[in-house]
Amino acid sequence: MRSVRVCVPLVALALAATACSTIGESSGSEEPEDGATPTEVVLVTHESFVLPKKLVKQFEEESGFDLEVRAAGDAGVLTNKLVLTQDNPLGDVAFGVDNTFASRALAEGVFAPYDATLPEGAEQYLLPGDGEDGEARALTPVDNASVCVNVDDTWFAEQDLAAPTSLDDLVDPAYEGLFVTPGAATSSPGMAFLLATIGAYGEDGWQDYWSELMDNDTLLTDGWSDAYQVDFTQGGGKGDRPIVLSYDSSPAFTIADDGTSTTSALLDTCFRQVEYAGVLEGAANPAGAEALVDFLLSPDVQAALPESMYVFPVDASVELPAEWAEFAEQPTEPITVDPEAIAEGRDDWLRDWSDITSR
Amino acid sequence: MRRLFVLAGLAAVPLAVLGVFFLLPISGMLAEGLWADGTFDPGAVLEVLARPRVQRVIWFTVWSSVLATACAVLLGVPAAHLLHRRRFRGRAALRALLLVPFVLPTVVVGVAFRELIGEAGPLGFLGFDGSAGAIVAGLVFFNVAVVIRAVGAAWESLDTRPAEAAASLGASPAHVFRTVTLPALRPAIVSAASVVFLFCATAFGVVLTLGGLRYSSVETEIYLLTTNLLDLQAAAALSIVQLLAITALLVVTTRLRSVPDPTLARSVARHPRVSRGDWPGLLATSVVVVLVGLPIAALVTGSLQVGDHWSLENYRALTTEGSRQALLVPVTQALVTSLRTAVDATWMSLSLGLLIAVIVSRRSRTRAERRARGLLDGLFMLPLGVSAVTLGFGFLITLDEPPLDFRDSLLLVPIAQALVALPLVVRTLAPVLGGIDDRQRQAAASLGAGPLRTFVTVDLPVMWKPLLAAAGFAFAVSLGEFGATSFLARDDNPTMPIVIFHLIGHPGAMNYGMALAASVVLAATTAVVMLLVERLRVPSVGAF
Numbered sequence: 032m033r034s035v036r037v038c039v040p041l042v043a044l045a046l047a048a049t050a051c052s053t054i055g056e057s058s059g060s061e062e063p064e065d066g067a068t069p070t071e072v073v074l075v076t077h078e079s080f081v082l083p084k085k086l087v088k089q090f091e092e093e094s095g096f097d098l099e100v101r102a103a104g105d106a107g108v109l110t111n112k113l114v115l116t117q118d119n120p121l122g123d124v125a126f127g128v129d130n131t132f133a134s135r136a137l138a139e140g141v142f143a144p145y146d147a148t149l150p151e152g153a154e155q156y157l158l159p160g161d162g163e164d165g166e167a168r169a170l171t172p173v174d175n176a177s178v179c180v181n182v183d184d185t186w187f188a189e190q191d192l193a194a195p196t197s198l199d200d201l202v203d204p205a206y207e208g209l210f211v212t213p214g215a216a217t218s219s220p221g222m223a224f225l226l227a228t229i230g231a232y233g234e235d236g237w238q239d240y241w242s243e244l245m246d247n248d249t250l251l252t253d254g255w256s257d258a259y260q261v262d263f264t265q266g267g268g269k270g271d272r273p274i275v276l277s278y279d280s281s282p283a284f285t286i287a288d289d290g291t292s293t294t295s296a297l298l299d300t301c302f303r304q305v306e307y308a309g310v311l312e313g314a315a316n317p318a319g320a321e322a323l324v325d326f327l328l329s330p331d332v333q334a335a336l337p338e339s340m341y342v343f344p345v346d347a348s349v350e351l352p353a354e355w356a357e358f359a360e361q362p363t364e365p366i367t368v369d370p371e372a373i374a375e376g377r378d379d380w381l382r383d384w385s386d387i388t389s390r
Numbered sequence: 391m392r393r394l395f396v397l398a399g400l401a402a403v404p405l406a407v408l409g410v411f412f413l414l415p416i417s418g419m420l421a422e423g424l425w426a427d428g429t430f431d432p433g434a435v436l437e438v439l440a441r442p443r444v445q446r447v448i449w450f451t452v453w454s455s456v457l458a459t460a461c462a463v464l465l466g467v468p469a470a471h472l473l474h475r476r477r478f479r480g481r482a483a484l485r486a487l488l489l490v491p492f493v494l495p496t497v498v499v500g501v502a503f504r505e506l507i508g509e510a511g512p513l514g515f516l517g518f519d520g521s522a523g524a525i526v527a528g529l530v531f532f533n534v535a536v537v538i539r540a541v542g543a544a545w546e547s548l549d550t551r552p553a554e555a556a557a558s559l560g561a562s563p564a565h566v567f568r569t570v571t572l573p574a575l576r577p578a579i580v581s582a583a584s585v586v587f588l589f590c591a592t593a594f595g596v597v598l599t600l601g602g603l604r605y606s607s608v609e610t611e612i613y614l615l616t617t618n619l620l621d622l623q624a625a626a627a628l629s630i631v632q633l634l635a636i637t638a639l640l641v642v643t644t645r646l647r648s649v650p651d652p653t654l655a656r657s658v659a660r661h662p663r664v665s666r667g668d669w670p671g672l673l674a675t676s677v678v679v680v681l682v683g684l685p686i687a688a689l690v691t692g693s694l695q696v697g698d699h700w701s702l703e704n705y706r707a708l709t710t711e712g713s714r715q716a717l718l719v720p721v722t723q724a725l726v727t728s729l730r731t732a733v734d735a736t737w738m739s740l741s742l743g744l745l746i747a748v749i750v751s752r753r754s755r756t757r758a759e760r761r762a763r764g765l766l767d768g769l770f771m772l773p774l775g776v777s778a779v780t781l782g783f784g785f786l787i788t789l790d791e792p793p794l795d796f797r798d799s800l801l802l803v804p805i806a807q808a809l810v811a812l813p814l815v816v817r818t819l820a821p822v823l824g825g826i827d828d829r830q831r832q833a834a835a836s837l838g839a840g841p842l843r844t845f846v847t848v849d850l851p852v853m854w855k856p857l858l859a860a861a862g863f864a865f866a867v868s869l870g871e872f873g874a875t876s877f878l879a880r881d882d883n884p885t886m887p888i889v890i891f892h893l894i895g896h897p898g899a900m901n902y903g904m905a906l907a908a909s910v911v912l913a914a915t916t917a918v919v920m921l922l923v924e925r926l927r928v929p930s931v932g933a934f
Contacts, residue, residue: 078876078888078891078892079892079895101798103876103877103878104617104876104877105617107617107618108617108877111616111617111620111783112783112786114620115422115783115786115787116786116787116790119790119791121786121797135620214603216603216614216618217598217603217610217614222618250509251603252599252603253500253598253599253601253603254598254599254895255895256501256894256895257500257501257504257599259897260501260894260902261501261504261505261508262504262508262509262510266897266902267692267894267899267901267902267903267905267906268501268505268510268692268902269505269510269511270508270509270510271509271510272509277897278897281897284897284898285897341896341897377618377619378619378621381614381618381619382443385443388603389603389604
């Protein structure tokens, strides 16, 4: 009898387990037989990818393919995943490789050529070096966002201090202990800021700049959320640093009750990150992959990008949300570094940077 | 010989799982590093270890983990005594609360900690932010619950009579503890400490967030090398160091854990009330409560504020898809996904863990048998000590061809989580199983009970509480697991930590508030589940 009583809760637990388990749910991804027409498109992307359900449905109706999204990791993880699995690709099409990682993926031959028709104004975002010298183009720009130094204008107004305007200002003793930025080794915007300083001061000059930056009591955090949400005066928490590294779009999210933004982006400090989509070499459904690349460039998706992924569309004719149009200003001449040079220099730059900042 | 075959038979299922989902992926990644450009080049791997930076990283990992483990044990053991051998109001709630850190995503804990100790925080004057001390405090915050629960589970049913006898013979309480109680608890303490050490040594988010980038550990370095630089050679070198270190640790702990006579008399006596003599427990528990409570309090306060005033708005928003539809699913739906995944991970790790615990804790008759059991014991600890990112990339490159085509399987997430929880489960169960006098089983067998009946009547009554504790651990690990999950999660069914990470990673006061509120909900859910699990009463335990 005793053992029966022991078993009752066990059985109850087991029943509860089967009722709550995820097992038995179909994943909805039936592998097509070889030679059969594929019915789905598999998109490999990073964790920030969000496409509203309505648009997913629209794509499925227009193209006739089911869309399967596999989103995980950041842009670096995504790129390296694509490189490591290129003999047996994870899907048909990839989105989210940016201009700081793109040359690695191109050099490894991850992407198949696809010359998508670009919307108005998207030409300027093409990856330098891709599709030149008579070769076919592989990567299609989909969105862009610039990493810029942001300042809390209300804080500077209260202190009766002029807000900084340039990278040079950040090492001015007047702004000592006011700047917080995510580190280059652990954060993608942090890396973009390091690239901005490399672009601005040259491959031999940025080291001195960073030494001065650290001497001016710059605070480094591991990620964007720590810098912005915890340490920035206009973040979610109660930080005390009024200068932060963030995006050109960030001022659209700090709108006060009076309808004006409390922060602004310093447009001379920006490094532009462009995100690309591309058909994967060896894709099971190349036609579907191309259809998806085209769809990402369609006006509907381009218009949804600011709200769903916090980035600017590459299509210049798309209307931006009201706050964006008013407060999110894009840099006209962002600081640039050649993608090839990034691929070559990344390792050494990060090592030097770590040495300088941990001194 | 027959015993060895039975052993192999029992071990077959766990071994197959471990082989496919751990050994194969890890070897795949190591091979990528060792066979750079198609040629076997171990020399280059050794060169990596000569880099000053790599040596600094290894040294920091070792000393910070040792220090954090020592603190966790020094605080955890007295607290376990108070929380598992003394009776007071709110005990169950307190025990559940202390397990909460275990499930909180590190990114949120990092934010909560830094709200407290950052320059502008209430404890900012300590200058703690970005120091090694903050990292150690963070590691203790996460891991002290492991010591309390694992040691507490063993302590709870410890027979008090030997200690009482020693006391009546004139031994002081300290003397009784040192000569009677501690030796009986040693297997559990050593087990817990080794698990905590592995957790600390492979901690990722805590080191990054609280270390302010001045410190890197082996784990953060592997992440950087693999995901950012694609320097698989260096990553492989560090992974090999990790594997060697775990092996060394296992050899040492096996020695320390073995006691001359692991069999313990068990009794479930009514626990006495708290008295003045319990001051070490009270002191340790207070320290732990402050350490765990402050960041959680900061989190709760933050979640209840919108702008400068109090509001429940952040919680109301959880049923929506975010202020700007930044999320594909409402947070409430992510919670359901999390719970379902956790149920799967729990039954997987419990069934595998129970098998392994039975295998490794049975007495060996020959030296070969003991070796085999020891080896198995160690093998299943390995997943704790190896970088999640190495495992994640390994999955992608090795499990991609039939019959092992699991890359896109929905089961990959719970399996990965179960592997992470497995060592905890084994470490919670094995010491208790090892403490059962084999003669009881023999007596049952001689009275005609089959192996199953013997297990149900002899082992299970003693095992029940530790099984619950282990189930709680596995559930909590799964709820809070971020590293492997973020690597494998599918977009259409994200778990809570993934959603929280997504929310906190975007500007906008609402997103921040929702991230905090979601963390509180996750923490509260865990606490409630823990409380319910502890409430499950088994009639036969009291009669045993």
